[in-house]
Amino acid sequence: MAVSEAEAIIMDVLWRASPRSAEDILAEVGPQQGWQEGTVKSLLNRLLKKKAVKAERDGRRYLYAPRLTREQYVSQESKGLLDRLFGGRVAPLVAHFSEQRKLSKKDIAELKKLLQELDDEQP
Amino acid sequence: MAVSEAEAIIMDVLWRASPRSAEDILAEVGPQQGWQEGTVKSLLNRLLKKKAVKAERDGRRYLYAPRLTREQYVSQESKGLLDRLFGGRVAPLVAHFSEQRKLSKKDIAELKKLLQELDDEQP
DNA sequence: GCCTTTCGATTACGCGTGTAAACATAATGA
């Protein structure tokens, strides 16, 4: 089963640093999201059930760590969107952002460099 | 409120051609999705409630047409993903697909052309 | 003028989600 949006916020905290306790996670995400203890605990339990995180006992409490990597998650999500909306092809996606004026100077520069590198590695 | 995934499939039919009757939509999408009449009608009603489609009476029945454009929908969805996963920047997204070997020759060629055109229009 | 067919509208129902309260349990402090 898929990691939901609220769950992904918890994952984000764990991707930044792990393993960490529930208290620790709450401290980082609670104030910002307006979540309280029970909410974070529930989300952690659902993530455990989905095998997206693992928990290791540390005395009285648990320390949580990702099992699903950020790369895996990002891949699933972006492939889903690419397939649903752009026929699975990257160029139309970029064209869309270009039309939407969502390409910054920096993006353009980086994209050029990226394409250059691709040329270099496959002569 | 957001257009859900099943609803988006109905929208797709309407984006391809509209206005069309519920019967018509069912014929196109039912067999393929395994949906039957009631399902399509419900989805249409939810889309009406969300103001994503409009309905115009045609004798005994209605003809449905998009109110939300495909462009709008695609923009919302892709901006959402971009912001959530790539800090709102396009280059990292493309880099991700590149690392994932999801860039075809064709993509690369089109991207080069796109960047070239961007250079041309802003000398 | 009724009966059947054709549409749309309403209602239903199980499941996941967001958000937590309530409960259980073990450790700790008085």
Added chain:
DNA sequence: TCATTATGTTTACACGCGTAATCGAAAGGC
């Protein structure tokens, strides 16, 4: 030792979604 605290587990509840069955009304057919 007994109440309190700290943690995790279970239960709750409203809401949206996927999927339809049912209801209601209008339009023809006879």
